[in-house]
Amino acid sequence: MSSNTARGPRADQLEIASGDLQVVARVVQLLRLLAGNSSIDLVSAAEELGVGKSTAHRYLASMENHGLLQRRDRNRYEFGVLLAELGTMALSRLGVVDLAGPVMEEISVRVRHTIVLSVWNGICPVVAQVREDSSRTAHVSIAVGSHLGPSAAQTLVFWAFRDESFYRFRGAPAADATEAELAEVRRTGISIRQSPRDGVSAVATPVRDPAGRVVATLAAVDISQFVPEEIDSPLARALLSGAETISRRMVSPLDNGSDHP
Template sequence: MEEGKVTVRAVERALDILLCFTDANELTLTEIAMRVGLHKSTAYRLLASLEHKGFVIRDAESEKYRLGFRLWELSANLSQADDPAIVLLPEMERLRDIIGETISLYVRDGHERIRIQAVQSSQAIRRVAPVGVRLPLYVGASSKVLVAYADAVDRESLFNSPTWPQSIDRNAYERQLLDIRASGFATSVEEREQGAAAVAAPILNRSGRLVAALSVSGPANRLTVDKMKEHAEVIKEAAVRMGKMVK
């Protein structure tokens, strides 16, 4: 039994090492060990196993590690037919062409949101939205949509989480969530990032289950509150079309 626990722990540590590369292209052994909280010798052994299996590559000259090609092989077998990031991309591009701002797709993962797809604005001054970034759930138009359309148990878990800021007036926030459900969209102006604004709507599948939040973002001086309200109906219509395309 004890041996099984040790094996599982080693797997968890190896996965933690791979997750280090979610926000870095290359890392040294020291950097990896610090990120996962391991001794360098332990990290080195795990990296050697990952390298042997092709999950990481070590550059002999710089002695830095990067993700290996085996991960690309695995990703090639993902079911594209069920992946909203792929299925909804044409509709996102269509919406970008209509509104002219950056379009993003967010899903909730625990107490965070992840941008799983983005179509950048073609305007010179724009808000760049990198795919894969994790953001807090307590701020931003997309976050409010994901919380507003979550079930009561999930919302309660969020509000009681130590990551949820105590400075947020829960009663006022819940009233805001009710308004979002009534109107079908949420807005934010410089809530997370200075000079940025966003408007978001829920993508609900045919069963009424929340699939993702569809967001339009841009500079606050261009994407004003009035402009966001003007765009809201177009965004909601796009979200309805997208909802019919996913499971």
């Protein structure tokens, strides 16, 4: 019996217009340029591509419209939200985001703080997952996708362990910390920072993949008066234990070992 079902071309018969390939290549060029710098502008984009400013502007505007770039100010662009989302998806393949959820929930209930998992977007930490504490009327709420500043506890963790990181840091703004402070984070595995302006404090620790690279930070965030400042507090120990559990489960997802310190 003959079939009239239409069949598409085989993969080896597909042809991609050379113009499309050039567009992709130029987008990659601009992203690589941005990876080596904290931002790019019209002049640097035009020079990188070897084109006029009007052509470079079309590329930048299109990349902004699609979420690959976002404006830092009127004339400069930085990594956009789509790249942060793609980075989170890549980490999901490693199991970090999915495996962190139950651990974060257990820690939040036990220590009564909001627990936050953050990843690095090339410039700063981005909140990838939150387990919000609602045991008190007054508590801290933080949105997934929030960008954290240079003085955040999570930023200090990423920078302290940048030589052992899953990410690149070339061109990223440095953490607001001395080298002695970063060395102390490396020694203890704990970063504690307070924001006097917001009245909020955070305690953070690194999460590592099976190869030992830092892929995320696990942090407790709350109103400052509720957050202990000791690096060996029960809260700090709970975060260290939780980070170890997430890392362990990336190797053995069914690992039911105790999460308690």
